[in-house]
Amino acid sequence: MLLKNIFLRFNLYIPTFVLLCVSINSFSQEKNDPEVLEEEREKGEMINGKKEGKWTYKYPEGTLMAVEEYKNGVLSGKAKNYHPDGTLLSIEQWDSGILNDSSFYYHQNGILEKKGVYRDGLYAGEWQFFHDNGVLNRKVFYHEGMPEGIWKAYNQDGILIQEGQFKKGLEEGEWKFYNEKGSLEFIGDYTNGERAGDWYYVDKKGRKTRIDPD
Numbered sequence: 078m079l080l081k082n083i084f085l086r087f088n089l090y091i092p093t094f095v096l097l098c099v100s101i102n103s104f105s106q107e108k109n110d111p112e113v114l115e116e117e118r119e120k121g122e123m124i125n126g127k128k129e130g131k132w133t134y135k136y137p138e139g140t141l142m143a144v145e146e147y148k149n150g151v152l153s154g155k156a157k158n159y160h161p162d163g164t165l166l167s168i169e170q171w172d173s174g175i176l177n178d179s180s181f182y183y184h185q186n187g188i189l190e191k192k193g194v195y196r197d198g199l200y201a202g203e204w205q206f207f208h209d210n211g212v213l214n215r216k217v218f219y220h221e222g223m224p225e226g227i228w229k230a231y232n233q234d235g236i237l238i239q240e241g242q243f244k245k246g247l248e249e250g251e252w253k254f255y256n257e258k259g260s261l262e263f264i265g266d267y268t269n270g271e272r273a274g275d276w277y278y279v280d281k282k283g284r285k286t287r288i289d290p291d
Contacts, residue, residue, distance in 0.1 A: 121147070136161050146171075160185050170195075184209040193219075208233045222246075232257055241267070263288075 117139075121132030127150030134142040140163050146154030151174045158166040164187055170178035176195040184190045188211050193204030199222030206214040215230045223246030230239040236259040241252030247270030254263040264285075265276030277285040 118142075126150075148173075246270075 118135040118137070119132065122129050128147035129149070130147060132145050132147060134145070136142045138161070140161060141159050143156065143158045145152055145156040148154070152171045153173055154171060156167075156169045156171055158169075160166050162185065164185055165183050167180065167182045169176060169180045172178075175198045177197065179192070179194050181192045182190045184207075186209055188209050189207050190209070191204060191206045194201050200219035201221075203216065203218050205216050208214050210233055212233055212235045213231055215228070217224050217228060218226050224243040225245070227242050228240065229237060232238050234257075236255070236257065238255045238257065238259075239253070241248055242250055244250075248267035249269070251264065251266050253261055256262050260281065261279045261283075263276065263278055265272060266274045268274075276288050278288050279285055
């Protein structure tokens with residue numbers, strides 16, 4: 078039971094992976110809102126019934142939601158998305174309806190939240206994630222959308238609170254969890270993403286106590 082609470086505490090840093098990354102471009106819920114007429118909320122050129130070139134979208138309140146580029150009705154080129162208060166949310170690069178190349182995402186306060194590269198809609202190579210105060214949260218290498226290799230996560234003060242490694246998107250080998258002051262608290266192994274073997278709680282004096290991994 079103790080270990081379950083541990084993972085509830087740390088699950089902010091254990092990712093749930095979605096292989097097809099969805100952009101913030103779904104406006105169906107807002108289109109029926111009467112505050113701003115639909116024709117005023119979507120503006121752009123139609124050629125042969127298909128979107129072409131630059132299109133702009135607005136929230137029901139009238140603030141800018143997104144600016145996108147289309148080719149033959151398909152999202153292609155740069156897309157910028159905005160928070161409801163008008164601050165920049167993301168800058169993405171699209172190729173025939175699929176995310177590709179460098180993308181940037183921002184917290185509502187304007188601080189960079191994450192940045193990296195997409196390949197065929199999947200995370201690829203190194204991605205960096207940041208807290209809303211600008212401090213590095215984690216730096217992760219991705220292969221075909223899944224994390225691979227060393228994993229380290231930091232709190233908003235830049236203190237290491239978690240480290241281990243991934244293999245083909247699953248936790249593997251020894252993982253360590255630290256408290257907010259950086260002292261080791263828990264240690265144990267993973268095999269194919271499942272907790273395995275003995276897990277230990279480490280007290281302030283460095284003494285280990287075995288705990289139930291279930």
